[in-house]
Amino acid sequence: MPIYLDNHATTRTDPRVVEAMLPYFTEQYGNASSVSHRFGWEASDAVDRAREQVAALIGAEPSEIVFTSGATEANNLALKGTALAARGPGQGGDHLVCSSVEHRAVLDPLRRLARESGWHLTIVPSDPHGRISVEAVEQALTDRTVLVSVMAANNEVGTLNPIGAIGRLCQDRGIVFHTDAAQTVGKIPIDVQADAIDLLSLTAHKFHGPKGIGALFVRRQGRRARLASLVDGGGHERGLRSGTLPVPLIVGLGRAAELAREEGPADADRMRSLRDRLDQSIRTLLHNQGVVLNGHPTERLPNNLNLSFEGVEGEALMMNLRTLAVSSGAACSSSEPEPSHVLRAMGRDERLGRASLRFGLGRFTTCEEVELASTIVAETVTRLRQSTCNSQVNHPDLARADL
Structure with missing residues (x-):
């Protein structure tokens, strides 16, 4: 076998994560939305536990964690959901900001909003190290800016961005701040409260969890982030992401988050x-x-x-x-x-x-x-x-x- 040095693409699932997941495939296999019997209660309890584990890793409240299929879906929900919610009655913003070094999972949805829905998009340049300065973001803001999206760490060159300073800038201006933290969570500490983050995307398979499961942090404390759902049917995840919850994967994400917090x-x-x-x-x-x-x-x-x-x-x-x-x-x-x-x-x-x-x-x-x-x-x-x-x-x- 080749030597594996591509852990930004994906990571080996930790055996302890696999061990935690296994019972929910064959023994405790209930639907977490089934509230009338023990199988559903056990699945719901496992989901709640995982929600607490993920929240603890990023300094959030469990109620602020929305499970998704991964960071790409979380990014789309954050960006498009914010745009849809902002275009409601009485809303006047029409401007979005991101950086030139974002992952395609951020750049492509924002470009689609600009191309098909009439949003104005400003792409902030990076410095020669791939870093986005607070000053560059500030210069891009207007009185019609609704959302800023700057990744916590770049997926190719690993450069860290000053997301705390950018988050506080957006907070002072009343602008929603989203960060794609897929490469950051589980590797370096991140605190959504201290960094004034409104929306944060993460995915399990970047820190030794299973593929196919991720989460979006949606701020509910203080100034709440407003989102419109992209998927209708069932009203799961507080109405933001309908669909039967993949309990084994969610358990795996929770256990991976717990291990990342400890180790x-x-x-x-x-x-x-x-x-x-x-x-x-x-x-x-x-x-x-x-x-x-x-x-x-x-x-x-x-x-x-x-x-x-x-x-x-x-x-x-x-x-x-x-x-x-x-x-x-x-x-x-x-x-x-x-x-x-x-x-x-x-x-x-x-x-x-x-x-x-x-x-x-x-x-x-x-x-x-x-x-x-x-x-x-x-x-x-x-x-x-x-x-x-x-x-x-x-x-x-x-x-x-x-x-």
């Missing part, structure tokens, strides 16, 4: 140490030549390392790393030939952007895997550089054209 700080320290070891080992083996860090040097996720390699073709680099499970960008966009929109927004040239690797470490990554991965990467880059150099020597016309 997250230790996991983060360990992953940060392994991440730095991987970075330093690759640089040492390549004699510190032509290795470019993408993302903020210090303000980034503890498990993220995104490097570009000068002098190699991106497609050749990925094709020659079959024994490593890594990516060159977001997993949702990896089938597309276009270079990363995040790296483009940061100002990386296309050639260097294509020759990038995203390493994502996880709870189960070992020291041995990190050492072997660094050797494989360095040997591959060295071989490809030598091949390019030999090609230019043998075909000088191609070398001149390339320049």
